[in-house]
Amino acid sequence: MAEASGMRPLRLAVSAFVVVVAGGLVALWALATPRQDVVGQAVSWVDVRWTMLRDWYNSQPLDGEVEWETAQLQVRGAVAARGPALMIEYGCGSCHIIPGVSGAKGTVGPSLTRFGERAYIAGILPNGPGTLTNWLIDPPLYAPETAMPDMGVSDEDAEDMAAYLLALGHYR
Amino acid sequence: MIDEESTLGQFGSQSALDAAGLGAELTLTLTTALHVAGALIFLSVMGALAWAWFRTTGARTWWIWAGGVAIPAGALVILVVGSTLTLAAIRAGGENATIIDVRGYQFWWDVTYDPTGDPVRDGNEIFLPLGEPVTFRLTSEDVIHSFWIPSISGKMDMIPGRVNELTVTANELGRFRGQCAEFCGLSHPLMAFEVVVVTPEEFRAFVADLRNEARDPDTIALRQGRDVFMNAGCAACHAIRGEAEGGVLGPDLSRVGARASLGAGMWPMNVGNLAGWIADVQDMKPGANMPSYNHLTGPELRAVAHYLDSLK
Numbered sequence: 420m421a422e423a424s425g426m427r428p429l430r431l432a433v434s435a436f437v438v439v440v441a442g443g444l445v446a447l448w449a450l451a452t453p454r455q456d457v458v459g460q461a462v463s464w465v466d467v468r469w470t471m472l473r474d475w476y477n478s479q480p481l482d483g484e485v486e487w488e489t490a491q492l493q494v495r496g497a498v499a500a501r502g503p504a505l506m507i508e509y510g511c512g513s514c515h516i517i518p519g520v521s522g523a524k525g526t527v528g529p530s531l532t533r534f535g536e537r538a539y540i541a542g543i544l545p546n547g548p549g550t551l552t553n554w555l556i557d558p559p560l561y562a563p564e565t566a567m568p569d570m571g572v573s574d575e576d577a578e579d580m581a582a583y584l585l586a587l588g589h590y591r
Numbered sequence: 592m593i594d595e596e597s598t599l600g601q602f603g604s605q606s607a608l609d610a611a612g613l614g615a616e617l618t619l620t621l622t623t624a625l626h627v628a629g630a631l632i633f634l635s636v637m638g639a640l641a642w643a644w645f646r647t648t649g650a651r652t653w654w655i656w657a658g659g660v661a662i663p664a665g666a667l668v669i670l671v672v673g674s675t676l677t678l679a680a681i682r683a684g685g686e687n688a689t690i691i692d693v694r695g696y697q698f699w700w701d702v703t704y705d706p707t708g709d710p711v712r713d714g715n716e717i718f719l720p721l722g723e724p725v726t727f728r729l730t731s732e733d734v735i736h737s738f739w740i741p742s743i744s745g746k747m748d749m750i751p752g753r754v755n756e757l758t759v760t761a762n763e764l765g766r767f768r769g770q771c772a773e774f775c776g777l778s779h780p781l782m783a784f785e786v787v788v789v790t791p792e793e794f795r796a797f798v799a800d801l802r803n804e805a806r807d808p809d810t811i812a813l814r815q816g817r818d819v820f821m822n823a824g825c826a827a828c829h830a831i832r833g834e835a836e837g838g839v840l841g842p843d844l845s846r847v848g849a850r851a852s853l854g855a856g857m858w859p860m861n862v863g864n865l866a867g868w869i870a871d872v873q874d875m876k877p878g879a880n881m882p883s884y885n886h887l888t889g890p891e892l893r894a895v896a897h898y899l900d901s902l903k
Contacts, residue, residue, distance in 0.1 A: 427645065427647070430644065430645075507859070508859060508861075509861060509863045510858060510859060510861045510862075510863030510864030510865075510867060511863055512867075513858060513863065513864045513866075513867025513868060513871070513875060514863070514866065514867040514870070514871075522858075524874075525867050525871065525874065525875070526871060526874055527866075527867050527870045527871045527874075527885070559890070559893060562889075563890070564888065564889045564890065565889045565893075566866065566870065566887075566888075566889035566892045566893065567866075567889070567893075568862045568863065568866045568892075568893040568896050568897065569862070569893070570861060570862045570863045571861075571862065
């Protein structure tokens with residue numbers, strides 16, 4: 420028993436030795452490499468990634484960035500925040516690029532980027548809450564030769580989508 | 592009878608961890624058992640290691656025989672028996688199964704019900720009877736695809752010139768997603784489909800209804816759409832029962848408007864997406880065999896989109 424119990428400290432000592440040697444090797448490697456350069460590279464790597472991430476994040480629609488309140492004022496009673504989900508439901512994205520609408524990358528019709536600043540709808544109707552709502556309900560009524568179909572949009576849905584589109588301003 | 596709400600964006604509609612069919616359920620049970628057993632074995636081995644490291648008495652050779660030979664042999668025997676029994680149970684029931692043929696194309700699925708009796712085509716949406724075994728006869732017309740409905744069963748390759756059989760039993764009503772599980776070209780990730788599990792009576796009614804001619808265009812606008820469909824040459828590839836039945840290179844469109852999704856399970860089915868799809872297929876599904884029809888005039892495009900949407 421005396422011999423056996425003497426084994427335990429020995430094994431612990433061996434374990435500690437291995438850990439210390441491994442740690443020492445890592446420390447040596449770290450010291451041997453030009454330290455400032457490593458730190459600088461790491462910092463710039465993180466900085467580049469962070470900037471990419473921030474830009475990507477900022478490119479998404481955010482409650483704080485779309486001027487929801489202005490949008491609500493423009494189309495009275497409309498819920499602009501329903502816009503993106505409605506546009507997916509009606510399939511707007513297969514023809515239009517629409518900021519903030521998932522998968523809306525179509526190139527059949529014009530991009531709706533900064534639509535709130537657009538002067539004319541389809542080059543025909545003066546852009547505004549009333550005209551935009553009516554246009555969304557029945558495009559061929561205003562532009563008989565248009566390729567944009569009447570999609571059976573309800574009045575309420577048209578108002579909500581119009582409010583969202585009019586909120587797409589300078590930064591989107 | 593048919594819930595038209597698609598599985599698009601429905602979390603869990605394409606998950607082997609959310610089993611709704613015989614194959615998926617048995618596989619999930621086996622997987623869970625394996626992981627629990629594996630965790631227990633790992634813990635006991637680590638425990639034995641710790642004990643051996645700090646123990647104070649001498650070694651015993653029988654530990655080698657027990658822990659290194661007997662227990663692994665026993666575990667492997669249990670594993671082999673368990674997985675063999677599971678596989679046998681998954682394959683069982685194929686004798687009296689309903690047969691459905693599915694042919695893979697880049698990048699869609701051609702579905703034929705009752706192929707041994709009076710075949711009737713549909714595409715990109717597969718109806719299954721609840722609780723009844725169904726044997727899929729799977730093949731491909733171009734490259735290798737793989738047919739996979741994770742919630743219902745395991746996957747099976749679709750190989751050109753060869754018919755692979757896969758028997759499944761769906762045990763839950765509802766809609767599930769299937770996906771091509773073998774890289775098949777540019778739009779491979781856009782090659783999905785919907786599975787609709789209905790009661791056996793509804794399934795038979797669906798197949799019977801499929802044999803009927805497609806709905807006639809009953810307004811002037813819809814008739815214009817039908818004329819555009821014919822004049823633009825759509826019928827060379829697409830069949831519509833009762834109108835043009837020759838086209839076999841593209842999905843059968845006899846009930847296209849009734850499907851929940853467009854483009855092989857990718858977009859909600861509606862006039863807007865149909866119009867965008869017809870005008871710019873190559874943008875929505877790069878590499879598909881269908882060309883973009885942006886030479887149609889605006890009114891023609893609208894008419895044909897409305898016509899297709901009316902086919903329910």
